[in-house]
Amino acid sequence: MRRELSVGEVARRAGVAVSALHFYEAEGLIRSQRTPSGHRRYGRDVLRRIAVIRVAQAAGLSLREIEQAFATLPEARTPTAKDWARLSAGWRDLLSERIRQLTRLRDDLTGCIGCGCLSLDQCPLRNAADRLGEDGAGARLLVE
Amino acid sequence: MRRELSVGEVARRAGVAVSALHFYEAEGLIRSQRTPSGHRRYGRDVLRRIAVIRVAQAAGLSLREIEQAFATLPEARTPTAKDWARLSAGWRDLLSERIRQLTRLRDDLTGCIGCGCLSLDQCPLRNAADRLGEDGAGARLLVE
């Protein structure tokens, strides 16, 4: 089989749109060689990169964070299983933390059902929500 | 104490920006009376509504979904604890589902560390990610 893949092939195999591949490339998440005429050619490892991108997105990471993680991969060679393992280990911890937060939020929600305290400072739910909000995107808490 | 609150007061107490309140109102998530001169006046229940909005956002709901949930609240009267309980019960289930998905994703991630299968169709991780992607925002999967 051919070693190099065209955008269309990658799109089909990875289940993403061609435009998304262009976008990822523009954002520095994937790279391509070009044929003399300017068409993109990808090594097979791009499929794994894209799979990893999708998994990380599902885990709640932004493309920026994924890009930063990718920046720790070796430039010179195709990343090995070990390289990927390092990334996924970090993300697993992050996922665990996120699961912990959501679980807490759910439990507080359960405990607070009908308690009427939702607008009060003492409510664990409000505070849980605030804590969660802190690591959200954008500066939402303008209260100093 | 006064029964009605100005935007600034609500913003301070709820910990959101005035602009966010304007925005929520434009989106139909909260409502206000107006003074003769056009200034907004809020009933105290707006504080709870905003608290609920923040909790629901932390749980991963969009404003659109929150708005739809709010639409089930009674128009005529201030919502009771029971009304809010109905909402939160639904969201609790939704949270449980999301937690289940993330937990599965994390476990697959753990199982797959270094396995090298990430780009293959058989990988549970890839499929888990695909499943998760389906209910994400926007039409991402263009593959028919």
Next chain:
DNA sequence: CCTTGACCTCAACCATGCTCGAGGTTCTAC
């Protein structure tokens, strides 16, 4: 040769969830 599909670039657009600024009014306190 010529059509057809795949590819290229670049700019514009979409949704979400807001913020910021301009330009102007109102309220509160001294």
Next chain:
DNA sequence: GTAGAACCTCGAGCATGGTTGAGGTCAAGG
């Protein structure tokens, strides 16, 4: 009655994660 804070509307702008379309090139088959 006047300063300054708080309020108003409306439009533009920002970040994220892409899609869509125009206008043009390239490659493969008949």
